[in-house]
Amino acid sequence: MTAAIVSLDHVNKWYGPHHVLQDVSLEIGKGEVVVICGPSGSGKSTLIRTINALEPIRDGKLLLNGVDVHGKGTDLNKLRQSVGFVFQQFNLFPHMSVLDNVTFAPIRIQKRPRAEAEALARELLAKVGLAEKADSFPGFLSGGQQQRVAIARALALQPPVILFDEPTSALDPEMVGEVLQVMKSLARDGMTMVCVTHEMGFAREVGDRIVFMDQGRIVVDTTPELFFDAPDHPRIKRFLSDVKGEH
Amino acid sequence: MDFLLPADQMALLLGGVRTTVLLFAIAWVIAFALAIALVVIRATDYRPCRWFVDAFVAYHRNVPLLVQVMFWYFGMPELLPETIRFWLYDHNAEFCFAVIALALGSAAYQAEDIRSGLRAIPATQFEAARALGCSYLETMRYIVVPQALRISLPPLVGRALLLFKNTSIAMAIGVAELTYRTREIENLTFKTFQIFGIATVLYLIGTFSLMALGSWIERRTTPGRKEHRNA
Amino acid sequence: MLEIIQDYWLTFLIGQYPNGPLGGLAMTLIVAVLSILMSFPIAIGLAVARSSTWRWLRLASACVVNFVRGIPLLMLIFWCYFVIPIMTGYAVSGFWTLVCALTIYEASYLSEVIRAGIASIPKGQTEAARSLGGSYMLTVRSVVLPQALFNVLPGITSQFISTIKETSLGYVIAVNELTFAANQINNQLLTQPLQVFTILAVIYFLLCFLLSRGLSAIETSIRRKRGLL
Ligand SMILES: Nc1ncnc2c1ncn2[C@@H]1O[C@H](COP(=O)(O)OP(=O)(O)O)[C@@H](O)[C@H]1O
Ligand SMILES: [Mg+2]
Numbered sequence: 184m185t186a187a188i189v190s191l192d193h194v195n196k197w198y199g200p201h202h203v204l205q206d207v208s209l210e211i212g213k214g215e216v217v218v219i220c221g222p223s224g225s226g227k228s229t230l231i232r233t234i235n236a237l238e239p240i241r242d243g244k245l246l247l248n249g250v251d252v253h254g255k256g257t258d259l260n261k262l263r264q265s266v267g268f269v270f271q272q273f274n275l276f277p278h279m280s281v282l283d284n285v286t287f288a289p290i291r292i293q294k295r296p297r298a299e300a301e302a303l304a305r306e307l308l309a310k311v312g313l314a315e316k317a318d319s320f321p322g323f324l325s326g327g328q329q330q331r332v333a334i335a336r337a338l339a340l341q342p343p344v345i346l347f348d349e350p351t352s353a354l355d356p357e358m359v360g361e362v363l364q365v366m367k368s369l370a371r372d373g374m375t376m377v378c379v380t381h382e383m384g385f386a387r388e389v390g391d392r393i394v395f396m397d398q399g400r401i402v403v404d405t406t407p408e409l410f411f412d413a414p415d416h417p418r419i420k421r422f423l424s425d426v427k428g429e430h
Numbered sequence: 431m432d433f434l435l436p437a438d439q440m441a442l443l444l445g446g447v448r449t450t451v452l453l454f455a456i457a458w459v460i461a462f463a464l465a466i467a468l469v470v471i472r473a474t475d476y477r478p479c480r481w482f483v484d485a486f487v488a489y490h491r492n493v494p495l496l497v498q499v500m501f502w503y504f505g506m507p508e509l510l511p512e513t514i515r516f517w518l519y520d521h522n523a524e525f526c527f528a529v530i531a532l533a534l535g536s537a538a539y540q541a542e543d544i545r546s547g548l549r550a551i552p553a554t555q556f557e558a559a560r561a562l563g564c565s566y567l568e569t570m571r572y573i574v575v576p577q578a579l580r581i582s583l584p585p586l587v588g589r590a591l592l593l594f595k596n597t598s599i600a601m602a603i604g605v606a607e608l609t610y611r612t613r614e615i616e617n618l619t620f621k622t623f624q625i626f627g628i629a630t631v632l633y634l635i636g637t638f639s640l641m642a643l644g645s646w647i648e649r650r651t652t653p654g655r656k657e658h659r660n661a
Numbered sequence: 662m663l664e665i666i667q668d669y670w671l672t673f674l675i676g677q678y679p680n681g682p683l684g685g686l687a688m689t690l691i692v693a694v695l696s697i698l699m700s701f702p703i704a705i706g707l708a709v710a711r712s713s714t715w716r717w718l719r720l721a722s723a724c725v726v727n728f729v730r731g732i733p734l735l736m737l738i739f740w741c742y743f744v745i746p747i748m749t750g751y752a753v754s755g756f757w758t759l760v761c762a763l764t765i766y767e768a769s770y771l772s773e774v775i776r777a778g779i780a781s782i783p784k785g786q787t788e789a790a791r792s793l794g795g796s797y798m799l800t801v802r803s804v805v806l807p808q809a810l811f812n813v814l815p816g817i818t819s820q821f822i823s824t825i826k827e828t829s830l831g832y833v834i835a836v837n838e839l840t841f842a843a844n845q846i847n848n849q850l851l852t853q854p855l856q857v858f859t860i861l862a863v864i865y866f867l868l869c870f871l872l873s874r875g876l877s878a879i880e881t882s883i884r885r886k887r888g889l890l
Pocket of ligand 2: 227228229349
């Protein structure tokens with residue numbers, strides 16, 4: 184395996200008395216697409232939010248590109264520029280045009296020249312199929328379009344890894360496909376991706392590994408083939424039949 | 431209290447407090463009753479009624495209270511029949527006009543607060559109650575009004591606070607309330623800091639009591655609050 | 662009434678100027694605009710402090726705001742009238758006394774409006790900005806405040822209207838503004854208070870009513886442009 188971009192080593196986290204992450208260890212290599220799934224409340228969101236330090240951890244070690252994310256002297260603002268994050272609720276800035284949403288980080292945070300940032304932004308918007316919406320405002324876009332803009336925004340810093348927290352769960356069914364399409368093309372381009380998602384078709388098609396979580400623990404970490412074709416854990420069987428029932 | 435102010439001055443000041451409290455209490459009662467009347471009138475389908483209420487509210491929202499007070503005190507007497515005018519001048523006209531101006535102004539704002547509380551209740555609440563067989567009045571009494579009042583309560587408390595503080599504007603037409611007395615004693619004694627300090631504390635006692643009363647009522651009327659406390 | 666307007670319209674508009682001090686509506690506007698401009702940044706500071714994660718900062722801001730909101734504006738005006746000369750060592754004009762008092766008073770009320778606006782911004786907005794590597798200050802400045810201020814524009818408008826109306830209290834400390842001018846005219850005429858104060862009320866009404874309509878029209882057009890309607 185190539186050098187790990189993300190590495191969690193016995194990470195623990197509590198919410199009050201609630202032990203939400205229990206001894207979680209995970210290595211993600213360059214170019215890997217890792218799908219995290221599991222029942223609701225099992226700690227998936229919490230897990231990927233610790234990777235860019237949106238959530239603090241109690242103990243354990245978490246390295247991102249070799250940098251200790253939760254270390255004392257770590258410059259979080261700098262670190263977060265090297266990891267994209269896509270939210271379930273898109274969280275586009277409604278007071279900025281689509282183009283300004285995508286150029287926000289390059290111009291305001293990285294202080295890159297506007298012309299250069301805009302050129303890159305237009306390129307990214309073309310890539311997610313929204314070139315013609317650059318001057319529109321998020322309020323005019325459908326959920327699927329907003330999520331694609333959010334992906335472009337996360338890509339604008341050209342991070343080596345990008346995290347997705349249920350990017351299609353807030354979407355109407357007919358819009359799920361367009362977002363998955365964009366994610367698949369990213370995966371084929373060799374992007375390192377950590378995706379919390381219930382889209383099992385996506386997992387089977389582009390996932391390199393499936394991580395199944397339950398009650399704050401990683402229960403299984405395996406390949407899609409083994410996960411889907413020979414689930415050897417009763418919780419996974421139940422989960423898979425639940426997910427199938429949804430569709 | 432002698433160490434703060436001589437007894438006679440203290441008596442003067444406390445007389446001011448009494449007038450302030452009276453101004454506030456009378457004006458508030460009138461204003462609240464009037465506000466409810468305005469909301470009811472506004473709710474009728476008759477156009478001129480709505481226009482009248484909207485104009486009333488717009489006037490009081492866009493003209494300074496001091497100007498309204500002056501308008502009543504200096505301007506209105508001209509329009510009154512002589513008997514009423516003389517009766518008023520014999521019976522503390524400043525106080526009466528100040529109460530009228532304060533009450534009308536506050537009523538306009540309170541009416542708006544109550545109305546937006548009512549509008550915040552989804553129509554489905556009304557429909558659900560009617561579907562359960564409640565009459566119109568029962569629906570209003572048990573379902574709509576209690577919820578609306580709960581939403582309107584914080585702004586209504588804020589209005590009451592403003593009304594209390596605005597009683598000080600009555601000094602401009604010579605009503606001997608707390609601010610007026612404060613200035614009067616200051617002019618006599620030149621103990622500026624002392625006397626203004628006392629007056630400020632008195633006002634703060636008034637406003638903080640109103641705030642406390644407001645949050646007490648809010649707590650009493652918020653459902654689920656009691657269970658929460660016991661848990 | 663028309664006669665009064667014909668004879669005194671200049672006094673209503675600019676007071677005794679140019680033969681005497683500037684006054685009337687012009688002075689009212691100057692005081693209001695100055696107070697609004699000065700109170701706005703203070704209000705933002707108080708609101709941000711009140712919404713911060715530092716306990717003592719929240720507490721300090723809450724104390725200032727609640728104290729100012731607990732006393733009548735007239736009391737605050739008198740305090741400024743007496744205290745500012747002692748603190749600064751200069752005799753301060755009624756004009757600056759009024760501007761200072763209005764600034765402090767309005768900053769407190771405005772800060773509560775803005776605080777509500779900040780509280781209304783979903784957590785996802787700050788998280789999005791932070792996840793891109795934005796600093797706390799940048800997030801507040803370019804993501805939270807622009808949205809918060811816009812969301813509470815109606816409340817801000819009504820505080821602006823309040824400020825304009827409150828300039829009338831300058832009359833009590835003899836600042837030459839609109840209400841003061843009207844009283845001067847009334848004292849000259851002696852016999853027509855109803856007319857004079859009607860004109861006065863109409864001027865305030867038009868000013869405040871048109872301003873609030875104008876601002877709300879601007880708000881609606883921005884909302885439409887952003888697809889928020
Ligand atoms: N801010 C929070 N405070 C307290 N408990 C939380 C908080 N966020 C999440 N939790 C709890 O942590 C557990 C894991 O949550 P989460 O990571 O969101 O699960 P998932 O994303 O897998 O559905 C849940 O039981 C949830 O109730
Ligand atoms: Mg989740």
